[in-house]
Amino acid sequence: MRDIYTRKSPRSGDCLIDKMGYYLELSRQDIDHLTDLQRQEQTWRVRDVVREMGAPTEMFYVVKTGWCFSYTIMADGRRQVLQIHHPGDVIGIPDIAYEHAVTGLQAATDICLCPFPKSRLDTIFTDSPRLTALIMTLGMIDHVVLLDRIRTIGRMNADERVAHFLLEILSRLRITNPDVGDSFELPLSQELIGDTLGLTNVYVSRTLSLMERAGLIERIDRSIRIADEQGLRDMADFQDRYYRIDTSWFPGGALEKLSAGV
Amino acid sequence: MRDIYTRKSPRSGDCLIDKMGYYLELSRQDIDHLTDLQRQEQTWRVRDVVREMGAPTEMFYVVKTGWCFSYTIMADGRRQVLQIHHPGDVIGIPDIAYEHAVTGLQAATDICLCPFPKSRLDTIFTDSPRLTALIMTLGMIDHVVLLDRIRTIGRMNADERVAHFLLEILSRLRITNPDVGDSFELPLSQELIGDTLGLTNVYVSRTLSLMERAGLIERIDRSIRIADEQGLRDMADFQDRYYRIDTSWFPGGALEKLSAGV
DNA sequence: CGAAAAGTTGAGGATCGTCAACATCTGTGG
DNA sequence: CCACAGATGTTGACGATCCTCAACTTTTCG
16 A cells, blocks of 8 residues: 655654654755754643744754644634644744744644754855755745645535644654654544634534544544544545655755765 | 845846845856756746646746646545746745655746756855845745645634635745735636635635625736735735845845945 | 637535533643 | 543534536637
């Protein structure tokens, strides 16, 4: 059903380096840069707000452990969750285009993040165009995932939306952890899932129950088993955006050739 | 109601250089690069498909004249319009992360585009980190506009969506043409507007009629007058994403200081 | 002028939201 | 280890928003 995931660099146990190394052979210097990004650590508890909307965007963050999410809230309290962030994700790149954060950031579980001042970003820019291109490409992947989300919310009904959502999370998890198989723990409340998909918590509950009764998924506590992956893919018109990217245009492509014997 | 738009570089009559120059003081070399991007021109008629979904992403495009849009279509024909592209926009940057286009591209009016092979992108990357940062920042703006769209589709009802949509277009137009005032021609069918906002053409028609009767907008042929901009802003919780960006972190910031006397 | 595209309006219906009551889970402190 | 409070999940009844279908009008363009 699915190819074996192949990675360019061996797994390191560091989720950021693992994620980057999934796409690109990393040089010693690249790894040093990425390690430097994660020098500081800071933890938050579930439901803690890491950064409010409108806060200065001096920092962006690398997710070390745990899940968190970005969101916007309207004056009357309506909330839209914009992105779920997993270990290895870089958070807040789009925000650095502005002086103040356009999204809020909140912990979905207990989390450990590595804050990194955006002023130090230009070191990477000038030092490693190759890493710059990869960071930019990861931003483009996020972009394309957002496009999928728009299509999902704009043109699909509730069960299709939930199906797509579950598959997207599974794909994302498979990058940093190729052995996920077909089940995973989903530490997100149904209200949060609803706020991601433009639904209410009530309707998410109903939809999940229906999908379980239809044999598409199974639930034990908060873990989900994808019982019929192909069925879900068909109904949600799903495509994996994380699996394979095009790095052929990267500057310094020669580096890959140098160490291609591995 | 709104500050006078200030631009870093004088208007040139070239819409890409105008847009970039709105945000950044451009060097002679930068202008040469941007001119080079627009060396080739190609035209399409209304409704022509410029690039199908799944086509190779060898090229991206700069919009010279006219409006076009990116979209996805599902197997059963449901369409989601993802972005409207105006003169001065760079199209297809997110697609270069993949070997095949994830979106289609179609002409909303007669258009003239400048195709540019993505393989030549690394010249800009290595040659002008400053321009690279600006291109990346423009990508982040697109990203944030997408976030707004998700909030709009996911959590707003029809009249709020349409209000937000009109204001977004107005903001975008004001960058390359500061004298738009409060009315502009909208060369988009109501079906296309619906496919952008997750609505049907029928409901867009009803909503526009209601908004006109409420005195929020006026319509003459295909041109729209924003009769009550503040009212629309309030109901759509609108924020201008194009108006001001943060360029302080750009590499080569010294260049700006050198020519800051202007 | 004629055909295709685009816009309008009405009637009826489906999907999803709201409200509310209740059940269950989780974590913290006594 | 238990008790309790807060958070989370479930289910039902009802209603609102928006969709579908369809007929018709108006505009656009070769």
